[in-house]
Amino acid sequence: MPERVFQGMDIIVPRPDPDPSISGRRVGEFPGNKARRSASRMRPRPLELFAMDPIINYCCACGGAIVLRVPPGDSLPRHVCAACGAIHYRNPRMVVGALAEWEGRILLCRRAIEPRLGRWTLPAGFMENGETVAQAAARETLEEANARLELHDMYTVISVPQANQVHMFYRARLLDLDFFPGEETLETALFSEHEIPWEEIAFRTVTQTLRHFFEDRSQGDFRFHAGEIPLPSPAPGDIDAAIKSP
Numbered sequence: 001m002p003e004r005v006f007q008g009m010d011i012i013v014p015r016p017d018p019d020p021s022i023s024g025r026r027v028g029e030f031p032g033n034k035a036r037r038s039a040s041r042m043r044p045r046p047l048e049l050f051a052m053d054p055i056i057n058y059c060c061a062c063g064g065a066i067v068l069r070v071p072p073g074d075s076l077p078r079h080v081c082a083a084c085g086a087i088h089y090r091n092p093r094m095v096v097g098a099l100a101e102w103e104g105r106i107l108l109c110r111r112a113i114e115p116r117l118g119r120w121t122l123p124a125g126f127m128e129n130g131e132t133v134a135q136a137a138a139r140e141t142l143e144e145a146n147a148r149l150e151l152h153d154m155y156t157v158i159s160v161p162q163a164n165q166v167h168m169f170y171r172a173r174l175l176d177l178d179f180f181p182g183e184e185t186l187e188t189a190l191f192s193e194h195e196i197p198w199e200e201i202a203f204r205t206v207t208q209t210l211r212h213f214f215e216d217r218s219q220g221d222f223r224f225h226a227g228e229i230p231l232p233s234p235a236p237g238d239i240d241a242a243i244k245s246p
């Protein structure tokens, strides 16, 4: 067991129906967007934050109905307000975190929230408007583990196209051992390489980052890693069904 140190076209494209199986696939790697702790006590967490790409029905500028349409000069259908013409772009979101070391061991947090409740992760979460990537990494680590860091280099940047996210992790050094679980964390602990609960890691980007770390450390050479979680390829049966369907 790990030591618990502390505890041009203007074509209207038909809108897809909100198919539960599709929205299930839309649930992202880090859908539990972390409201700031103080703020989360003040107001209920918006449900949309748990879904990857919630359906937009109404324009947030004028309340008009939204249609999916390829704007002039664009190449993809966008959520366009039929009344005021506002284009509501939706682009990948940044999930930022830290791989924080203390004497060769790594700080992990056991999640107190869905998804992946009870599984272990590096402290990480959605970047907020108005902050830098480094600030986001430090803030998330403080929120999830009440841990203070000295940030080092950006270490991994991993695309997660099925979740429309990009996950980034810094290497970092813990400044002290006075960490303890934040509101969204059940447990915080330091793990040496052989103690890492590989089968209980919450997210594949965290697994990738940890594997890079231990591999690089064994080589004595830490370098930046850009990676991706590949889109799942369709099973042969799915392709047959797609060809046969009208």
Ligand SMILES: [Zn+2]
Binding pocket: 059, 060, 061, 062, 063, 064, 081, 082, 083, 084, 085, 086
């Ligand atoms: Zn509008």
